[in-house]
Amino acid sequence: MAAIEPLDAPQRLAAQPLYAKVREALVGRLISGIWKPGQMLPSEFAIADELGVSQGTVRKALYEMTSQGLLIRRQGRGTFVNESEDKSILFRFYRLTSDDEQNVESRSFPQSKYLSRALQSANPQEQDLFNLESGAQVWHFERLRSENEQPILVEKLVLPQNRFPDLDEQKDLPNNVYRFYGAQYGIIVARVEEKLRAVTAPAHVSKHLGLKVNAPVLEIDRRAYALDGKIVEWRVSLCRSDTMHYRNELK
Amino acid sequence: MAAIEPLDAPQRLAAQPLYAKVREALVGRLISGIWKPGQMLPSEFAIADELGVSQGTVRKALYEMTSQGLLIRRQGRGTFVNESEDKSILFRFYRLTSDDEQNVESRSFPQSKYLSRALQSANPQEQDLFNLESGAQVWHFERLRSENEQPILVEKLVLPQNRFPDLDEQKDLPNNVYRFYGAQYGIIVARVEEKLRAVTAPAHVSKHLGLKVNAPVLEIDRRAYALDGKIVEWRVSLCRSDTMHYRNELK
DNA sequence: AAGTGGTCTAGACCACCGC
């Protein structure tokens, strides 16, 4: 275990507060893997002694890491490295949940089956959305997503060709496209805006989802924004609403 | 200015922590208007002396109110009641927007027409939701909400009678019920959880909204949580989806 | 009973603001 030298004494001289240094030291241990997911941390007093600060200072650092989701603290038990974090990043932008609310831990990320792929000229709406010249091209993908063998939704993805060149050489997009955008093109999706509506399922959608004709489905119209603030993906999903729902929390 | 008696001494006996009582006392002053938007609060030490607690305890209460957006604190200046909150707070939990996206500033808050009101025994689901004894009672309200003369949604509100006594003396609930909960009962809604589905409108709903039979509508099942983490309101709204949508942003 | 996190206190000093 890598030794960590005692932090500076109380004087902080217009620099970082001491608890911030403590937090960084502790986050470092998480990153370096000294403390692994699920593992219990030493007690507040043990950490305080080791780093040469008071318990209260360690408390504040641990509190911040807890509200950030890195740690889980339970009175009488101890402080633990949050292991559900790894999974939850998968579900960051995925708000659909089965009605029979199984525990979040065991959830499986939905799989994808691609139905179609096309490169075509952007229509006026798409030109406006992606700020494209007339005649520029966009990719269209349609895919069916399923969770535990049950079909969940049919969705259309639209990507501007100029930010995603060379896609024609791919046989299919991978299942987790946002990870792919980052790994292949350096495009990090920072936030998404969604508009939700209830609509009547078109025939081919109700067929794919195994719904009866004219069944109501949830339409999610999503625009995904990269770190530079530009739209990088437009997505319209039609989701079954008989066994699934969209959950949201407002604060 | 209403005098506030000193809070209990350090012993808290399995009840609320002291800083929570301090926070409630301070929130009470905001609600009652003793402290008005933009006004500067007394110093931490002054509040601590008055309430008979230590500065650190007041700090924790002020910190929570700050992260909740009620207060603004500036080093060297003081602590102030947040005044920018007032407008946006109206739409804090209201995510429905007209499709013809007029500017947000000029939006009118939807009006309410109450359709029914009843006090009845809680069914098993309601008992479970509000953690009620068998035989406890709940209020049911049904109302139609409209924006600019157009009917938007029909919703059912369920409130536990034990947290909302004396409601039968009211002719109707006001339009902005969350403000009413705070002003009348000191209940601050801190967050809400929503589940969204697409459903087929029941006959009486499609009639109220002027939709054709079996039109798809957006169902929003909302549980509102008070500062103490307990559920204080259950609400199921059925919203027209032909001219409105639910907007959401994920980061 | 022992060990953990949670709360509370009293006091000290620092950094920032406005007069």
Place this chain on the structure above:
DNA sequence: CGGTGGTCTAGACCACTTA
């Protein structure tokens, strides 16, 4: 300069969990 919030400490006691 005086007053404000921001940080830090040392010590005390409480509440919860596990053995």
